[in-house]
Ligand code: NA
């Protein structure tokens with residue numbers, strides 16, 4: 001039976017390239033025994049619903065962002081802690097190491113077999129008013145965030161006004177001033193057109209959320225050892241392809257928005273932002289005491 | 304008897320929906336007020352309103368089965384002799400009983416499956432979102448059964464009349 | 478096989494008169510069983526289909542429309558329109574079209590428009606010597622203005638069905654020009670038919686009366702200004718402006734006009750909750766059905782079928798329009814928006830049509846379907862109010878169909894009609 005794969009992105013996105021590569025590779029390596037296809041563009045439901053569908057076996061495999069996965073596996077939430085990764089390379093090292101394995105184990109408990117970590121870049125703040133260099137620069141600004149406690153707390157801790165809002169309303173709201181800013185990676189900042197409305201992009205890189213290439217756990221457990229090996233090899237190769245495609249895409253998008261006249265500023269010293277996150281981290285550990293070790297392991301791994 | 308019970312139930316279902324609808328307005332007024340005046344957007348409105356919309360839809364949609372106010376295409380039925388049309392209605396209600404049953408079960412499964420997951424921001428079990436769906440499923444099945452019983456008990460009336468319609472039966476039973 | 482079950486069971490459900498929402502649900506559920514998919518997912522689709530944030534504006538728009546009906550806003554709009562344009566030949570017909578532009582602009586629902594304006598205007602027109610079928614024809618066809626002229630909850634349904642990537646504000650702006658063009662053409666048809674029949678005009682009451690009726694109508698009309706203006710100025714989001722619009726309509730009808738009492742309020746709440754529930758259950762079930770359409774890749778299959786007939790964009794768009802027209806004849810608008818958007822939108826964009834423009838074509842096309850037999854809720858309501866048999870109304874309706882079809886073809890083949898205004902206001906392409 002052909003495995004049904006879910007993907008939120010359109011067919012020409014880096015994640016999509018990675019998934020198609022994975023499908024091609026398992027087919028090739030298994031001599032045609034394993035077959036997989038991808039439904040691109042989220043036609044089978046949005047992310048939280050699709051997570052449920054893969055857990056239940058209605059879908060067989062997918063690539064999910066670790067943000068929404070945090071709702072089903074608390075371990076996955078750790079990477080949603082703002083500023084937990086120094087940069088994208090550090091994220092790759094951590095996720096490909098023991099900490100990533102611990103998150104994978106958490107996902108396995110939720111019925112998802114993680115095979116590899118895709119890249120979705122680093123999210124930074126952009127707004128219509130002025131460049132952000134210190135937390136004070138966020139004061140009084142209305143920022144759209146995804147509906148997640150950690151992101152709401154993050155903006156609050158930095159002195160901004162967190163405004164959860166569906167993604168589709170953001171462009172219009174930036175244009176007309178319902179909100180002052182939002183946060184995202186370069187490719188989304190570009191493809192959503194938000195750069196037309198909010199020209200100050202400040203490279204805070206506060207969230208570096210990996211995405212998880214995963215298979216329904218029961219399906220995976222029913223495979224032979226050889227097949228499992230094929231899956232892992234295909235996943236590892238597709239991860240390389242996806243990360244490369246992502247880096248290229250991010251660079252293209254950056255060039256495009258810069259050429260369009262937006263103002264990018266790097267943050268010289270992120271320490272003030274990180275310090276402001278203390279209550280967010282404290283809250284998180286208070287609510288999830290058993291994850292304190294994982295948080296520390298991730299931080300230590302980057303020292 | 305069943306029909307009168309159904310009537311009372313419909314009143315309750317409509318009341319739930321009406322209250323949920325009215326509640327949406329102060330919630331959004333507060334959202335706008337919070338954003339502009341307090342410069343602190345209430346983050347719970349989005350999540351709460353998603354529950355309210357479910358609370359409007361499912362109970363009231365079930366009550367609408369009782370008075371047949373759902374959008375449907377009746378001209379094929381109208382073109383047929385009354386008995387044939389009544390048979391069509393029976394088949395349609397029977398399918399609705401089955402669907403209502405599965406909706407109840409599906410709703411229940413969703414409640415259980417999502418109970419441990421908490422809704423973001425407002426932190427109540429995500430499974431609660433699906434309770435109104437269970438109510439709707441049960442309501443659809445119940446009202447469809449009542450319709451079936453009505454058609455069967457009014458069978459002779461249907462046989463004598465020139466055309467079939469649900470209103471025709473309502474006159475005899477209410 | 479699965480695809481046959483999906484399409485066939487739905488067709489059977491429709492034929493035996495099952496509620497459209499449940500026919501969609503039953504057909505979808507059956508294919509879940511057939512494919513061995515967890516049925517839980519079918520109900521997950523229904524639940525998530527309903528609890529979508531962008532749909533929240535729908536109950537507000539519906540509620541605002543009901544309040545206007547029960548609170549005397551519609552009445553005042555008609556009085557104003559009569560004073561202003563009633564003195565032309567066939568003046569009341571033109572009043573009817575003009576009122577639809579004003580009222581439909583606010584309520585966003587063609588059926589509400591037909592029932593509200595029809596129950597005021599059709600009796601008056603009959604009394605003044607207009608033929609009943611003419612009165613019904615004008616009322617019914619011009620009610621499509623409610624869908625085209627913002628705000629419009631059907632456009633929200635479209636934006637959601639299209640996957641949420643389309644700006645609702647842009648859609649609202651886009652509807653204005655095609656809506657007005659359609660109303661002008663309908664006005665022309667109304668006028669020409671009136672001349673042919675030698676219909677009377679009412680005497681011009683003088684500018685003072687025009688002024689007075691305008692002043693009386695303006696507070697009510699402001700509901701639309703608030704909703705649309707709130708969105709455009711960026712003070713509110715679409716949903717918020719719906720809520721603020723309702724709050725405003727409550728104040729105007731309850732305190733300023735003093736026509737909305739407790740009983741009227743309860744009636745408005747009840748009817749709005751009902752309409753909302755009917756639309757939203759449809760949205761939910763269509764979401765489960767749409768899941769299976771995507772699962773079987775029906776849109777791709779249809780695109781292949783069409784492109785195997787012709788590659789000519791003009792012909793493809795014509796074919797899409799024809800299929801929508803046929804579908805619109807037998808089914809109602811909301812369901813068709815939800816079912817047809819995922820099927821036809823990719824095809825239309827593949828042939829170079831902007832999703833916003835396709836939305837306008839879809840709205841107008843399906844709007845026409847509301848006025849056609851055998852299934853057309855506006856036509857039904859209009860005929861019921863006018864006391865005219867549907868067959869009789871349809872005998873003389875063709876000039877009005879012709880006007881809408883002309884507007885539809887213009888909207889289909891001249892992108893600028895739909896796109897100029899939104900691009901002007903919001904920039905970008
Ligand atoms: Na409108």
Ligand code: NA
Pocket residue numbers: 805806807808845846847848849850851852853854
């Ligand atoms: Na029709």
